[in-house]
Amino acid sequence: MSQERTVSFKSSPITLVGPELKVGDSAPDFTLNKNLLETSSLKDFAGKVKLVSVVPSIDTGVCDAQTRRFNEEASKLGENVAILTVSADLPFAQARWCAAAGVDRVFLLSDYKENSFGKDYGVFIKEFHLDMRAIFVIDTNDRIAYIEVLNEMTEHPNYEAAIEAVKNLL
Template sequence: MTQLQERTGVATLGGNPITLLGPEIKVGDQAPNFTVNKDLMTEVSLSDYDGKVKLISVVPSLDTGTCDAQTRRFNVEAANLGDDVVILTISVDLPFAQSRFCSIAGIDKVVALSDYKNKAFGQAYGVLIKEIQLDQRAIFVLDANNTVRYVEYLKEMSAHPNYDAALEALKELV
């Protein structure tokens, strides 16, 4: 088994340092492929969204205030983006919990995907938190050819991303 790159000193949880596993993705990189769960038995990968501009909103858990707000904000924005764009929210929450959250919160434009099974997304995008096995909050915008056009790794897990900058990067590609 290959040893994952460990990145320290780049993020905190409640002000306490955490270790992120995996590489730092940068603007201009080809987005790594990944496999996550759409529900308990159905897996999807990045290639399932080929030809679409993608905003990937990474949250630690939908059951927290910041993650809830982030997902609701992108759901509202998704209604105005057209069919050539998809917003994916990825967390390590079980698909059951994601489905429950989306149903209660009225999330119907954002696609909730679970990284619970093998944490392939977290490892490929450098957001897997070694100490607690959740994915660190981050935003990635990919063009239709899966080239990374915008990246924001949050330095503090409880902080909100720069919604306006992420949405501007997304709209430039549409």
């Protein structure tokens, strides 16, 4: 039985599927695509603080700005931090966008195959088969230290609070 809750897209209700994770919970493992053949999991970032920036589609204005912002922050946070951007975009689209945007410090990972990340992290949008805009900061022991799941899909996350949560773990 899946859990559901309602958020909005341009003030219209949309349904998120999956658990409502809390600070202190163990971060669910994931298998996301780096490209069509290679995958990545939580274990690939072992020993690092992880900032997971979830965006509905890299080809929209807010998602573009969110990913660029965290790419800029990545160099300031150092080698002990991994910044991941997760979307349901195809890996081809993610690679094209990164090349065009000059984004090279963020790991773009795709949830397109089964939307399992979205469902396990409680951010899968039932109506669109995309993942809701959210931020998860995960500590070196794979515990969730910070969560922001936006109530309105078109709004920006609180970048400063997410970066502060990362810094507090270093």
